[in-house]
Amino acid sequence: MAEWIYEAGIGEARAALVSRGRIWKARIEVDGPEPRDGMVARARLVERNGPRTGKVALPGKLGEALVEPLPPGITQGASLTVRIVREAIIERGRRRLPKAVPSDGPLQPGPTLRDRIAATGIPVVELRAHQPDALEATGWSEVIDEAIAGDIAFPGGWLRMAVTPAMTLFDVDGPPPHGPLSIAAAHAAAQAIERHGIGGSIGIDFPTLANKAERVAAAAALDAALPQPFERTAINGFGFLQVVRRRTRASLPEVILADPVGHAARAALRIAERVPPPVPDTHIVPEPVARWLARRPDLIDELARRTGVAARFVAEEPR
Structure with a gap:
């Protein structure tokens, strides 16, 4: 049975759509005054x-x-x-x-991440810091690593995802035969697009395929795996296919890459919040993270409110 796991973290909210023990969609919404889609x-x-x-x-x-x-x-x-x-x-x-x-509609705030996942009609489980880490148990860290590094393995090959200002690109690599490899890659790319919430222009660079039938088969595999609505080109003779999807917000990789130090700092707060008693009052973090958190005392105060311990974050000693 599918369910959303939702966590109201410190500085950001997190959600993962989980089914059959794996994450199918992962979302992060950073706290802040930015206007949301639908406002x-x-x-x-x-x-x-x-x-x-x-x-x-x-x-x-x-x-x-x-x-x-x-x-x-x-x-x-x-x-x-x-x-x-x-x-x-x-x-x-x-x-x-x-x-x-x-617009001539009534004034309203844009729906939050919590609002959006509730609107799907799929059950939502609220994850608390004192509970077992259900996000981590279903592969949250692995999905975050995918978003940061761009390396996505699938049976028979792997994808390299790269975020550019023009589009998000997937480069397909793996051993021949390239026809079956490209069909498997199309399924993997479709799942990655959904998992990371990627919209806008998306390019998939398949290996050069032997004939039109193989190109048509790989494109059909993408059609079968990627939910509508989207538009796409055919796979050209060089193996390139472009997909265009509606884009209403940043993808997961874009959210993280927009402020990688801030992302690391909020992840450190998550770890600190989940430490079982007795809760330490000092946490060692990389120097950029310590500097970032020093500029956000409101987040450290929120950690203290949730854990009952006034914490400080200290930069690790250089090696």
Whole structure:
């Protein structure tokens, strides 16, 4: 039976869709003021980039968003209601603004990760720090390692996943015969796309296949394994196929790569929260993590509230 395992961590929420003892989808939502997909808010037009596009200021600390299409006749400085259709995405240190469209709907916050998994209708299990680590038992660390390193093994070969500003790429490698290898790789790539929540443009570089029948078979395997909606090209003579999926937020690799030190720091908080009594008051972490946590005393205070121990994080001695 499938179920979501959800954990309201310190600084981030985590969720994994688990079935038959393995993770099929893994999601992380970092705490912060970023507007979420589906939020409807009043905004102010601060810049026009063309007849149909512009930039709006969102309320409070939510920052700015790109809007398209602009309502006819709207002038700079005017107010309008917008709905967020794609969240902000960090690409190699550059923040891409959220995207929005005009809306006449009621004002509402965007659904949280907890809201979104509940809306699937699949049972949700809330994981507490004092309970056995059900996330880890089903392969959470392995999925995180996939997202960071990009190495994904499958029977008969392996994928190398790389995140670029233009698209997420999967390079297929493995021994011949390349026809069966490509069919297995198509299934593995489809599962990885779902597991890591990858949207937008996706490229899969298969080995050069002997004939059109093998290319058609590999593409059909992808069609069978990857849930709709998506669009794709055929596999060309060089073995390349492109998939385009709706993109509403950053994928798991993009979330981690946007702030790898912050990700490591929140993982350290997770470990510290799960230490059984007696809880230590000092935790040794890499120096960048210690510096990051020193700038977020609110998270350390939350750890103290949950564990009952005022903790400090100390940089490990250089080797």
